[in-house]
Amino acid sequence: MTHATATMTAPSAVPTAKTRYKSPTVRGRLPVLILFLPPALLLFTLFVILPMGEAAWYSLYRWNGYGSPEHFIGLRNFQVLFNNAAFSTALINNGLIILASLLLQIPLAIWLATMLAHKIKGAVTFRLIFFLPYVLADVAAGLIWRFVYDGDYGLFAAIAGFFGVATPYVLADKNLAIYAVLAVIIWKYFGFHMMLFIAGLQAVDKNVLEAAEIDGARGWQKFRYVTLPLLGSTVRISVFFAIIGSLQLFDLIMPLTGGGPLNATQTMVTFLYTYGVMRMQVGLGSAVGVVLFVICVTLAFGYKRIFMRHD
Amino acid sequence: MNHTYGEAPLRARHSFTVKHLSALAAATGMAFLLSTGASAAQTVVKWLHLETVPAYVQVWEDIARKYEAEHPGVDIQLQFLENEAFKAKLPTLLQSDDAPDFFYSWGGGVLKQQSETGALMDLTGAMSADNGAWVKSYNPAAVKGFTFGDKIFAVPYKLGTVSFFYNKALFEKAGVKAEDIKSWDNFLDAVKKLKAAGVTPIAGGGGDKWPLHFYWSYLVMRNGGQEVFEAAKNKEGEGFMDPAIIKAGSQLADLGKLEPFQGGYLGANWSQTLGIFGDGGAAMILSFENTEDDQRTHAADGKGLARENLGRFAFPMVEGGKGKPTDTLGGLNGWAVTKKAPPQAVDFLRYLTNRENERIQAKAGMLIPVATGAEEAITDPLMRAAADQLAASTWHQNYFDQDLGPAVGRVVNDVSVEILTGQMSPEEGSRMIQDALGLE
Structure with missing residues (x-):
């Protein structure tokens, strides 16, 4: 612009x-x-x-969405927001999602990509299978997993019943629910990152790897000192997508838990929807939007400036 | 979803389950068929509702077709929105050119807010014309519920009341007698007995939150009575910090400590909750007047509990409480008309809620009518009991989360669940509601 x-x-x-x-x-x-x-x-x-x-x-008004905003309250919405326990949970959850994406999802994606980038038998089929969750609509994926986790009629109930143990109600447990959601997020998006890495790996010059082999580099050394550095720009872009995607996470969570139980799985955007839209507090919702925007812009520009300068 | 309410109460809110999706599909499909049948030369009346029970929608369809036959040139189109989607979309919809001509309302703070924006038609003139012939055809309390200042903003169409429903076979198994549950302590004893007999005492919908706010609401009503609640609502006296309201919170916490709900209740939405009850998975449910039909719709086998196996009792009294056992919590629903609606919309509403059509709806088991002289059409004994309870009501209070408006109402829902699960003390809960009210 x-x-x-x-x-x-x-x-x-x-x-x-x-x-x-x-x-x-x-x-x-x-x-x-x-x-x-x-x-x-x-x-x-x-x-x-x-x-x-x-x-x-x-965001500077107290406004329920009808007519035009008239009740000016300065920064009061932001004050309410930062004193709200559910919003703190949402911020922490967004942080957790970013961490899980970086520490679990991306390594998993790189690992699978290194295996599937070569022309081995069945590679294309596996790529397709791993990429499939990403193709699913988020809401559909959320509904599927809600059923999988269901403690009465779902897959978890059937598995627990088979082993004769008490059914865990993971989505209803405020300590477990967020991990159940994280598992779905990783399942849903690792395929996308894997595809990025496969593309990156295919661009790696075979001659360099061959040279490393001749110099005596072993499997892990080859990966650590040759493949990974050459994959650098892909890793950086993948991390970038993971962070921005994590911050904006919404449509997967709504069908799964709706932010519950007891706000344990709120993210900033589900918080915005629950507290801003559903409660007709457009002012407060806008304040969340502003905070989210500032965080996204800072992270995006900061990240680009620091890590992606040369890409 | 059927009926009602907002986050609150009413049954309405279900989230998506497979069963549910098919109901949605049926309802939207119907709406689509209808709209394609429209012809441009006619006056179109757009009717926005939340009803998911196909049989109920059919009753409305029939009434609409009948009206169209008598009034050529009018085309009535039913439009469906899922409960939560309805609530989220309405503010925008009302201010757009696409606004429905009339739509479902729970009255209370939400309708009041809408009326203040000028988006709604003031119906006072139309309804009081001819010496009030129209307005006099309803139960006066119903009209009062939609009157702000001295202006009427919705045409009433049904009354509702929340009470306990129980599974007779499970009560018998645990040796619990519904007649003996007169006080909150009796109720807690019954819960303990049921648990001891290996029966899940109560089906609760903690995922939607509002199903659990009924417990807090009723306890507040039983402890404090009308005076305390209305003072709190109007920001008078100690407000929600009133000792009676805090006591209600601690009684709710006592219930929570007994762990009376089904496994995973904090994730269960309202349809799942009705399903658990209908499948015989829990002995009691605190629910709407038409629970009999609802539990059937949501039961796994589509049949649910037989009528003979279902009983009903009023929310018990509390020791030393100022409320009366005959005070009732429940809904009052009506149709709010938007500013630009054609006169035919208003005329149709008068037709839809006249004695004859209210009887048809009552007979179908859809509602407790507001039109005077229509209630004898109720055939279902449990609906009958609800109607009698309402007729004898000493104070009928709208669902708290509707009455207090969307912002404070949802805080009440949050707080109810948090107190029940021990995440928040009754004092903290009261303080949170008081603070939210202070921001209004």
């Missing part, structure tokens, strides 16, 4: 500056810019910039 505005304003700038930009390429590009920039700019402003600004504005 910053690019676009810069280019846009350039032609109308002071004459001296104008001469500087009067290169044939710019003159040739101008009609194209005038023709193609406004639609994108308009849509972006209308559907991204404007709603963001509105959310920031609403």
Whole structure:
């Protein structure tokens, strides 16, 4: 966006500056810019910039969504938010999800990818199987797993019944529920990361690996000192997707637990929905949106700046 | 989902189960068929409801077709939204061009908020015309429930009451007699006896939260009576910090300590809860007047408990409480009309809730009618008992979570579950509700 505005304003700038930009390429590009920039700019402003600004504005009001916001309360919504135990749980859960993604999901994905990147028998089938959960709609996956975990009629009940032990109600246990959700998240998204790594691995130059072998590198050494560094940019992008995806997690959780029991599985977005939308506290909901936005933007730009500078 | 309520109460809220999905599919399918039948030259009346029981929707369809036959040029279209989706979508919907002409309402704080925004039609004039011929056709308490200031904002159509339902066979097995449950202590004893006999005492829907807020609500009503609750609601006196309300909380915590609910109840939504009861998996359920039909719909075999096996008793008294045993908690439902609705919508509502049509709905077991002279059409004995209880009610209180409005109401639901599970002390719970009310 910053690019676009810069280019846009350039032609109308002071004459001296104008001469500087009067290169044939710019003159040739101008009609194209005038023709193609406004639609994108308009849509972006209308559907991204404007709603963001509105959310920031609403977050300063106590407003139930009817009419227009009139009751200005300053930063009160943010104060309420940070004193809310459920929101703290949501922040912690978002952190947990990021951790699980980084420490379990991505290593798992890399491990599977190293096995499936080679042309071994059945590799394509396995890739497909592992990728399948990702293709499922989040809500469908959530419903399936709700049934799997169900303590009365679900798969867990059947397994527990088979072994003759008491059925665990994992989704109803406030200490276990979040781990049950984490398991589903990992199951759902590892295939996506695996595909990224397979693509990355296929781009690794075979000659380098061969050279390492000739130099006497063994399996793990080859992976640690050759494959992994060459996979660096893929790992960085995969981590980036995992973090942003974790922060925005919503549609998998709603059918699974709806944020319960006792708010044990809230994330920031389910919190926003439960407390902002369902309770018609649009002001408070907007405040959550603002916090989420700030966290996402900080992480995204910070991460890009620090880790993805050279990619 | 059927009926009702918001997060609260009513039964309405179910989340998705396979059974449920098929009901949704049926209901939406019907709505779709209907809408495709519309012709452009007609006055279209859009009716937004939450009903998931196909037989009930059919009753409405029949009434609508009958009305259309008598009034050529009117096309009544039933539109369905799932309970939770309805509540989430309504604020936006009401302010859009796509607003329904009339929609389901639980009255209370939510309707009041809607009325204050100017999105609703003031029905006072229409209903009081001809010396109030229309308004006089209803139970006055029902109309009062939809009146704010001196303006009427919804056409009433049904009354409801929450009471205990029990499985007679399981009570017998544990040697518990429903007639003996007069006080809260009797009730706790019954729970202990049932547990000792290896029976799950109560089916509870902790996942949806509102099914459990009935316990706290009734305990508040029994301990404090009308005066204390209304003072708290109107931010007078000690509000929700009143000792009677805190006592209600500690009684709720006592119940929680007995672990009276089915396994995994904190994750169970309302349909699953009804299913557990219908499958004979728990001895009691604190539920709506039409539980008999509901437990059948949600039972695994589709049949549920036989009518002879079902009993009903009022929420017990508490020692030294100021409330009366005849005070009732329950719903009052109506149809709110939006500002831009055509006059035909209002006329149809009068038709839908006239004595004859209320009788048809009562006969189908859908509701306890608000139209005077329609209640004798109730044939089901359990519905009859609910209607009699309502007729003798000394104070009928709307569901707390509806009455207190969406924001405070949901805090009440949260707090009820937290007190019950021992996550929060009764004082902390009261404080939280009081704080939420302070923000209103």
